Amino acid sequence: MEKYTVAILCALDKELFAVRALFDKRHPALPSPRGCADSNHYALGRIGYHNVVTSGLPSGEYGTNAASDVVSNLKRTFPSVEYCLLVGIGGGVPEANDVRLGDVVVSHPSGTVPGLVQYDLGKTLEVEGFIRTGVLRGQPRQLMTAITALKSDPDLPDNPLAKSLDKIAGRKPAYGHPSQQRGTEMDILYSPGYAHPSAAQTCNRCDKSQIVHRKSRSSTHPVIHYGPIASGNQVMKSAQYRDQLSKEYGIYCFDMEAAGVMNSIECLVIRGICDYADSHKNDIWHEYAVTGHQGCGKCSDRGNCLPISPFQPHLRLYRNKRY
Template identity: 40%
Template sequence: MARPSKDAFQIGWICALPIEAAAAAEMLDEKFGILEEQDAADSNTYTLGRIGKHYVVIACLPGGQYGTTSATTVANNMLRTFSKSLRIGLMVGIGGGVPCTAQDIRLGDVVISYPQGTCGGVIQYDMGNVIADGKFERIGSLNSPPRALLTAVGTMRAASLTDDPRYPEYLQSAIGRTARTRKNFSRPAAQFDRLFHIKHDHLANASSCDSCPAEWEETRDQRENSDPLPHYGIIASGNNVIKHGRTREQLRLETGALCFEMEAAGLMMDFPCVVIRGVCDYADSHKNKEWQGYAALAAAAYTKELLGYVPVGHVSQENLVVDACSK
């Protein structure tokens, strides 16, 4: 099939890391290569493809650049080049999970931003004022995701009550595609999913958690299978890496967040999107990169299934992102 015109691409998919962009590309049903013609002021590189009936454009933050500001720049560039077509957005990648009694979040699971109370699904935890007694008061609010995506998430959640989800199949199919994908995206062994009590920090100067005693770990029930589970709720976004168990727990109590990441808050006001994060660590001092590939691919696989619940007509009924942002 010939590549569609640039104005056919209605869905923008943004990633922060190369491994996330590679995972996204693995989910394309058809690949159209790299976009050659774009706005002269646009420094992004775009991968074009099709998922089902949707034409999707994928962009990644520049190497070594993270956080809300970099995400905003990438989104604004995408809007500049795809100003006549872009209608909904996706922010897909990895994040730090926030396990608690109510949510049995494990490494490799997927967290999806979803409105809770007055929160549209994403909260910027590091924006606010310091008031009396040093208390931090958060200010402002972020936009909710596009209606077409919220409807699709709700439909997918309902379908999961009676039917098996398809994203585990997409995940395993991508992992088995080549020797290289097996090397970079396979699921680590279960013994490498260790959740430690927040009072136990990682041993100083230890290169891995091999020296961290088993008695430091939380006791958790064994799951029936290793398929990643979805969790819906608030994703906390900010410019700081959270890698301390007590801080994670304090922020969880304050925000109700299920996941921490560093880019979404830079998108929500000007790039309406759903945020989908594969859990690659527990946002504590024991974090490492062992689960990044699998978590990135799990998030991408969930996103592919989600797009199957989005009718093309619903996307076309959304305002152009550039028009929505000007209101």
């Protein structure tokens, strides 16, 4: 187990499916039993030049506490793991940075704001109300320098995620682009002040005059954004609170697990945007958003990849076939 240095963690089974679908080679499962202290289930394989261990949260469990438990077990069983990629879906902040459904957000500091902000950690005072306190550990420099190298690569394809997206969708067509499957525009954003009718199961009867009209993109290719991600132990379904936090911290998206992982292991968070963190949440974009963030964890046509390249400096040259 000493040969595994990279961990990929997911919250949902559909996210874990996408990770395993992108393995370049699958490894045999761990011998059983591993000991009663570890309740995790692991899938092992190789992505690029690196041996990877993957695991997911227990079915039906979500949030920072469950994520922290999974990481604690993983570190005991795989003490050689150096870095963790926390990949999954998240709720995007649409207005300030034109984040759209199907896009990918990679945790990254912006000015004085760290790459990950735990927005529900703090104290409540009599007069001031809730005040956020505490700062999560920063992201490792190896990952940050790798992002710089990736963003500055002049030979990077216009759609670096295409190969991975096609591979996952080939295994399960449901993971394809929703607009392509249904033949209609499915990326709908409502005004922040317009709440979803409480009794309605879908947005079919929502007020169409409240739809925010945005300039169409030239393609349906997902855009990769780099910026702060907000993490908390609750589902964000308030557009107004979403925008308030975005204005305060420059947040690009929201998740529910990263804050439980960041202080336990060197970590990079990658989120595929499946909704706008408002009351109009639905599952239409879940599968496609999953393929987007997993594509960031897989080598592109040139052999580069966002989470793998940071570890290449640790490899001896004879193991790196590019030299």
